[in-house]
Amino acid sequence: MNIVSSNQLLQSHTYLMAEDNPADAELVREMLEQAFDGDCALVCVGRFCDINTALKNHHFEALILDMNLPDRSGIKNVMELGEDYPDLPIIVLTGQDDQALAVESLKRGAQDYLSKNQVTPEILARSLRYAQERKNIELKLRKALDDSADRNQQLEKMARYDFLTSLPNRSYFDSVANRTLRSALRTNKLVALLYFDINNFKKINDSFGHAAGDGLLREVADRLKVTVRESDFVARLGGDEFVLITDLLDEKQEVYRLVNRLLEAFEKPVQIDIHQIQCSISIGVAFYPDAKTLELLMKQADCAMYEAKEKRHVPVCFFTQQMESIYTRNMEIESNIKEGLKLNEFNVYYQQIVSLENPAMFQAEALLRWHSSHLGMVSPAEFIPVVENSPLINQLTTVVLRYTSRLIQSLNDLSINIERIKINVTASQIASLPFCKQFMDWLEKLGIPPDLICLELTEREMVKNASICRSQIDIMRRAGVYFALDDFGTGYSSITHLLEVPIDYLKLDRSLIDRIDLNERNQALVAGIIEMAHRLNLKVIAEGIECEREFEIIKQLGCDQYQGYYFARPMPIDELICQYLRALKEKVG
Structure with a gap:
């Protein structure tokens, strides 16, 4: 002990x-x-x-x-x-x-x-x-209850209501909402579902403390109780998420007045002890029978709410046909990924990374490719966001590691020196407590030396889970794994991130490289980033280099490594090795 x-x-x-x-x-x-x-x-x-x-x-x-x-x-x-x-x-x-x-x-x-x-x-x-x-x-x-005659009534209340806000809980809401949908079906009426949460609630919690956060949730609940109609049903789902289902409607426009009342209810700041907190909400709205089930209705309203958050200046978003097509596409992708894994539909291409300092040392980035038997070619930009918070993301990572093990073995057989293979992971993986042990177990099982692997995380993703990512990265770096911060300079950049999170490489976003030979401001910015990174003992990689002019400028600015179509396109293992050997022969010749 x-x-x-x-x-x-x-x-x-x-x-x-x-x-x-x-x-x-x-x-x-x-x-x-x-x-x-x-x-x-x-x-x-x-x-x-x-x-x-x-x-x-x-x-x-x-x-x-x-x-x-x-x-x-x-x-x-x-x-x-x-x-x-x-x-x-x-x-x-x-x-x-x-x-x-x-x-x-x-x-x-x-x-x-x-x-x-x-x-x-x-x-x-x-x-x-x-x-x-x-x-x-x-x-x-x-x-x-031991002393009271209303034992059953108290137990029912405890089972149906949220203890913090006294609003109905998720279980009670599901029961009432399903009953409302059945009534709408019988009477051929409409029903609106409003899904909303508190903007910047985490920041409020961090700034004023958890007690103030709880007080804010109670105040939000009190405002909702006096704002909604008696015929509407509002509940707290958990955290700062609330949901409301209306009574039966004849037309969708009837919900506008309710939405406006909700927004007006949060125009005034909330007083919590000595703190005056400006509180606002984002609302997503979906309608029955556009969505036939409560589960789909909730998903559509949730999707609309996040669209409202993205727009920021528009606090309310109604689920649309365009959003529905995106949602349907995501559902198609999610339902086909499991079959794709079983049928070995996923492949890994590698794009070579060039180092002028160590040109004989092989480096490449692993890039997943998926040719689905049902959907055709699916871009990683589509399928990764769909599964990044599900267990399927780890299965995709194991696919990349299996191909990488083959690549390393082939390179070793040809006596080609390897500096590092870069593999993309998500912050949700790094923030998962079991992931680092699982990852090290995968490396050991596949016979991959940890110091040949560099894990890349996008800055945007890492910022969401900075503290726990930092502790996990520390553990894995001590085991020999390297880390790179990808897409640096895309608008999330902060010197603090470089100081707080232990990394080895900094990858400049391709937006900084595009036509850099014609953009003196970008040249000055990139030069400053490279100088700063070198002072922090970080190596800098420029990705997205398309032509010789861009390469010459980046090289003059002192970048360490280079990646882009000017040098090589992503390609399968066999083609990659053949091209690498041809390039070596040309240099020797």
Whole structure:
């Protein structure tokens, strides 16, 4: 058992964790440190039998429990701990992303269920706080229900309403909404569904604290209650997301007045303690029977809401035929990717990267290609965003690694020296706790030396999950893997990102390179970036070089490596090696 000092246990927040994987335990410790600004302590035990010992010796605010421990596993662990320690909030944190297991855990006494694939410092901190609130409410309700004659009524309220805002919860909403849709079908009427959330809620949370964030959610709920009509039904889905389904409508235009009232309700700032917070919402609207089911109606309204967020100056967006075609295309892609993986439809092309400093050292970037038997050629720009937050993204990464293993073996057989193969990954992968261990296991299984691999992340993606990406990158770099920040200079650029996130390469976005021979401002900007990167001990790669004039300018500015159609197009392994050998012969000749 990892015991912290008595001084540490005097911190404001003290938690117990049952986890037999030291790497996972360390990541949780780092997330807690970040979430509570160091004002916390964590005791970690690796076996179920050690939990009792720890609980007898110290008081803990909550237990973070891995479902699978070496000496005991399964739902019975939650049941037994709930019976033995009825006052202890329990959060199940596991690598199993299993909805049925999550529901069963909550039924058997856990206050929350988190997946290691999705947990972040903010989510963990909020879960711990809510787990304690739920446990306190549970204990108070238990006591009240023991003494009260309205036991059934209280249980029903607890099952139907959100404890923080007192609005109906997702389960209650689904029941009422489906009933409304059935009524619309019988009467040949319309129904509108409005999906909305609070703009910049994370920033508000970070700036004013979680207590203020909770106060804001309660105030939003109160404003909604007095704004919507009695015939409308509004609920909180979770986090800062809310949903409203209208009563039966004769025409779509009837929803306009409701939308305007909602926007007006948030024109005035919200007063939370001493803070005055300017709060706004983005709304997505979809209609039944354009969408035939509640599930599709929710997806369409959610899609419209994110379109409104993208536009920023338009707080409301109605789901359109154009959005529907994009949505349908995404659904087609998602449904065909699994079959594509089974049928080995994915291929990997490689585009060579040139280094004038080490011209004999082979470098290339791996680029996925998909020729679907149903959809034809599908661009990575289409299929990667569809699957980047699903387990399928890891399967695509393993495809790239298998091809890369073949490439490395072929190059070794020809005694060609390899500097590095660059592979694109998403920030959602790097931010997933199990990913770095999985990735290192894949490398070992395929016999790929870690120092031959450089993982590329786009700056835009990395910024979304900067803190947890940083900790994961640190672990993988210590194991030998290199990292590159891709698309630098596309509008998300910040010197802070370069200082905070440990990387080895900086890739200039192709927009900076395009016609750089004719653009002196771009030349000055690129020269400054290269100088700054070199002072930070980073190598700079220019991608998208199309002609000799661009290459000559970039070379004069001091760039380290070059990539683009001027040197080579992406090509399959065999063609790549043949071209590389021809180029070597020409140089020798």
